[in-house]
């Protein structure tokens with residue numbers, strides 16, 4: 154135990170390129186594949202400049218010195234590249250990125266440091282319900298303002314709060330909502346709701362400006378009244394109780410949050426009361442793919458470290474690429490990474506195709522929307538638009554449920570999450586077998602990735618729950 | 631055996647489990663005399679004298695028990711027992727002393743050993759628990775470039791280095807400096823040779839019970855948790871997925887327990903390596919599964935199971951199965 158001044162930069166060796174040309178070219182149409190490559194290059198440039206040099210120091214500082222340290226400088230650099238507003242629609246000033254594109258970004262950033270990547274990942278997760286509200290009122294008040302603040306150099310972070318102390322898996326699926334013990338409740342009051350209760354393990358929870366909170370309006374009837382709310386961290390009655398001491402991904406804080414009679418105006422609810430279940434499923438159908446990508450990135454990072462180490466001249470034979478056994482293990486590692494990558498690309502591209510409005514429509518809407526902005530921004534108009542937005546959302550939900558699209562996508566995303574996260578742990582473990590302890594900086598970076606890896610089997614629904622929610626379809630007639 | 635293990639068991643339950651958690655969070659609370667106090671209380675280093683015949687099985691039992699409370703303490707003793715088991719066939723050993731050697735074996739830095747002048751020079755880095763060691767077994771090169779390992783008694787200057795292990799937190803890692811170190815006596819010099827394979831294998835004899843203890847601890851924690859934690863209106867221990875996880879941990883534990891008393895008979899040096907390679911993934915999976923049983927809580931330090939994974943993974947990395955793949 155000493156201090157981190159001499160903690161080295163993480164070495165990077167894009168060794169996978171010696172094995173395969175970026176195979177995503179063969180999977181998607183040329184234009185998209187070009188965009189993927191552009192995103193990957195940008196993410197590599199960002200990681201090389203900002204993440205690799207400091208990830209080990211940040212991990213150390215948070216674990217040993219300053220538990221609540223946040224790498225704001227890196228967040229701001231990412232913000233400048235549009236990593237916070239990546240998924241916000243173009244009409245709001247965001248990048249209008251697709252889920253698959255965001256997933257590629259997450260993979261590459263996670264190869265450098267999944268904790269730092271997850272600040273951007275959890276932000277996207279938090280903003281997702283707002284994006285999918287398809288509600289100009291909400292878009293204007295949150296996304297547009299967030300983008301405007303970003304232009305002034307102020308990052309605005311979102312978080313997604315669903316997990317409760319007594320209900321983790323239970324809030325992730327319908328039956329659980331019915332049978333589980335919910336403690337949060339948003340009681341209807343004049344003009345809105347009053348939210349009380351606690352949420353736990355909320356990524357970005359202590360640094361977010363806005364938290365999208367799922368809660369029942371009647372906790373005895375969780376399933377029917379599950380709803381989606383937006384809470385500002387400056388709201389009266391809101392408090393960060395603590396941030397957790399966790400094994401890995403420490404750069405992204407996981408916080409326990411308390412809501413004590415926090416008032417939420419009707420306009421800060423997303424969709425009608427009771428639509429929270431479908432909204433959660435939609436978000437998970439979107440986000441489990443990118444969690445597969447984070448996982449793939451962790452595995453890729455571990456592979457790069459192991460391969461880079463094995464390629465050094467002074468690496469002992471038993472762990473060197475001169476040894477055929479090591480080459481074989483490295484190929485086994487990369488084969489799994491390819492499988493995980495193909496799974497998340499399939500899941501995220503499918504989401505973009507099935508559940509997002511076509512990009513041409515979104516892009517086409519940009520100009521007329523901009524032209525109408527001064528009108529839209531009038532309070533009374535916004536209020537009307539909010540109600541229209543709710544109606545559109547209801548229709549959209551009906552459509553994706555009755556057409557079976559949501560279920561189909563949910564299964565794919567859950568499967569990609571499980572495949573990816575199992576890969577992350579397996580590959581990170583192999584890397585630690587190859588790299589000799591104490592052979593820095595490879596060793597330090599690899600043991601960190603191993604600690605980081607375990608989390609992906611747990612969050613966004615444990616792998617067991619994900620498998621159950623796919624397997625249950627075998628029971629349907 | 632009972633009389634030897636009983637006090638250890640009591641100590642583990644009463645003191646070690648609690649303290650180990652503290653030392654992980656605040657490693658500075660673990661001092662050199664902390665180890666000495668434990669040793670004074672339990673007298674584990676005297677085991678070779680207490681019951682010569684059953685020394686190995688007693689030692690394995692002790693390591694297993696200690697590991698069920700604290701991987702770090704078990705690790706120090708496992709290393710000590712491995713070195714002494716190997717050496718006691720070759721020379722008479724001073725009793726009650728802690729033996730340490732560079733456990734990242736096949737490390738290629740060698741100390742210089744000037745036999746006539748009875749001097750050592752050079753330094754060794756990355757020595758785990760080097761500050762606690764009293765007798766060292768070290769790689770040395772003689773003037774005539776003859777290489778071998780030397781057993782010496784004596785303390786040297788030790789400087790702590792940056793810790794690099796994710797686990798075994800209270801143990802320090804350091805550099806032992808032998809610059810102009812005068813030897814009173816060398817206890818033994820073994821020229822490099824076939825014996826090294828045997829030496830390496832002795833570690834595995836003690837690591838398997840160590841893993842068994844770690845898995846038992848992980849199982850206990852997650853099983854107790856599963857009885858208390860409710861999801862879907864029932865204790866999660868009733869959920870088939872959770873039962874499946876717990877059963878697979880139990881199966882691995884049973885295997886590890888069985889292998890912990892693997893008899894040292896002919897061909898054991900090869901066999902123990904095969905055993906090690908074949909169970910190591912299962913042992914890791916069992917600990918990962920214990921975390922998984924506890925969901926998000928398993929990932930948090932307060933719940934004490936993630937430490938077991940960090941300890942396990944530190945040890946597995948030091949004794950990477952790649953080093954034990956035999957031709």
Ligand SMILES: Cc1cc2nc3c(=O)[nH]c(=O)nc-3n(C[C@H](O)[C@H](O)[C@H](O)COP(=O)(O)OP(=O)(O)OC[C@H]3O[C@@H](n4cnc5c(N)ncnc54)[C@H](O)[C@@H]3O)c2cc1C
Nearest residue numbers: 314315316321322354355356613615617871922923925926
């Ligand atoms: C670091 C971290 C960050 C997180 N970030 C967020 C966040 O940003 N927002 C958020 O809302 N949540 C977040 N979570 C919470 C995460 O999604 C939950 O931890 C996860 O859903 C599991 O819930 P739990 O921890 O309560 O475990 P439990 O639900 O108590 O699960 C315990 C065990 O029971 C099993 N189990 C329970 N029910 C079932 C079932 N029906 N079928 C099969 N097995 C079952 C589980 O698989 C597990 O093995 C985060 C968690 C962590 C650790």
